Amino acid sequence: MWIADLxxxxxxxxxxxGAVRIEGGRIAELAESAxxxxxxxxxxxxxIPGLVDLxxxxxxxEVEPRPGAAFPVDVAIAELDTRLAASGVTTAYAxxxxAEGKAGAHLRTEDRARGVIEAVARLRDGLRVDLRVHARFEVTVARAEPVLRDLLARGLVHLVSLTDHTPGQGQYRDIEQYVRYQTRAHGEDAAAAEARARQRMAAPPAWEVARGVTALARAQSIPIASHDDDTPEKVRLMQGLGATISEFPVTLEAAAEARRLGMATMMGAPNALRGASMTGNATALSVMQAGLLxxxxxxxHQGAMLPAVLGWVREDLLPLHEAVALVTCNPARAAGLADRGAVAPGARAxxxxxxxxxxxxxxxxxxxAGRMIHSDGWSGRAAAAVAEAA
Structure with missing residues (x-):
């Protein structure tokens, strides 16, 4: 199948x-004219290539759109699959x-995570997008290790990140920042949020447990990411544990250290689209303008990815191909996915x-992979035009 005037x-x-020919689920040929x-x-x-969201x-x-209103997991995954396809995301790491320990943490428990991950494994072959699992291991919650180890051993996890949401560092570099976010985002009482923050600060991270988790991930060639790095020292710690991706560094110094160590730096598309971090940390724009993104x-929000990069193009901040690479070939490369992320002969369509x-x-x-998973009606009109011309 040829598609022309592109x-x-x-x-x-x-x-x-230009024009592209799709055959057998791959890009067979490119042409610079009809x-x-x-x-x-x-x-x-x-x-452009399908978006790759890590x-x-x-x-x-989707599983619990309102507190206490749990949906059937199969329904939730199907709905997310539809939203992703309609946003141009063809590879997604959910x-x-x-057990992160936030307000409303029933959303984030070992049992809930296991159930959703097993459902993704059961359903993924029939989904529109290539839906994968990004397991976020909170380094202060050592009790989650056996669950994660079991899921890794069964091949149900495709990316692991080490997260540390302890107030006083990372995303929440002071207690006041943490309390403001909890009260605004979750409606939590300020006094209760501060008390819980101080309790969490007293629990030391289980770095040896994290080392065991990352060793198992590395043995399976599963990429490892750090999360909310705030200092060069934290970046070096995470890189020593095997992290090759620094996701959402909260300072330019952390992003610069990640780049020096050869790690891929990743920021949030909503941050880029809004021009601001929700917690007052580094902006995606500042990281990009420093040459570190x-x-x-x-x-x-999956719908922020394309508007964010195209907005930077309209503002003459990046050439189109470099902006598109931020949500396609670059994340694909960071995750070790060599077969996608580029409009190139031999790549997955x-x-x-x-x-x-x-x-x-x-x-x-x-x-x-060459199969249409979303259309606004263009495909039917285009095919009808070809049939009429024939």
Missing amino acids: RLVLPDRVIPG PRGPALDGGGHLL HGDMIEK GLSF DALAADY DLVLLDDSGAAPRLRAVWR
């Missing part, structure tokens, strides 16, 4: 008026937390046809 976004440049013979009309739209927290909210992740003429991008069609 602006092909390659890793290093953009080809105007091919001979029948072809679907791309309408001059952008053709950190999306949305699955927990973040599952283990490798990738953007959905974080808490994970593709997004995108109309970028309006204030917000409009997805016309999305393919995963």
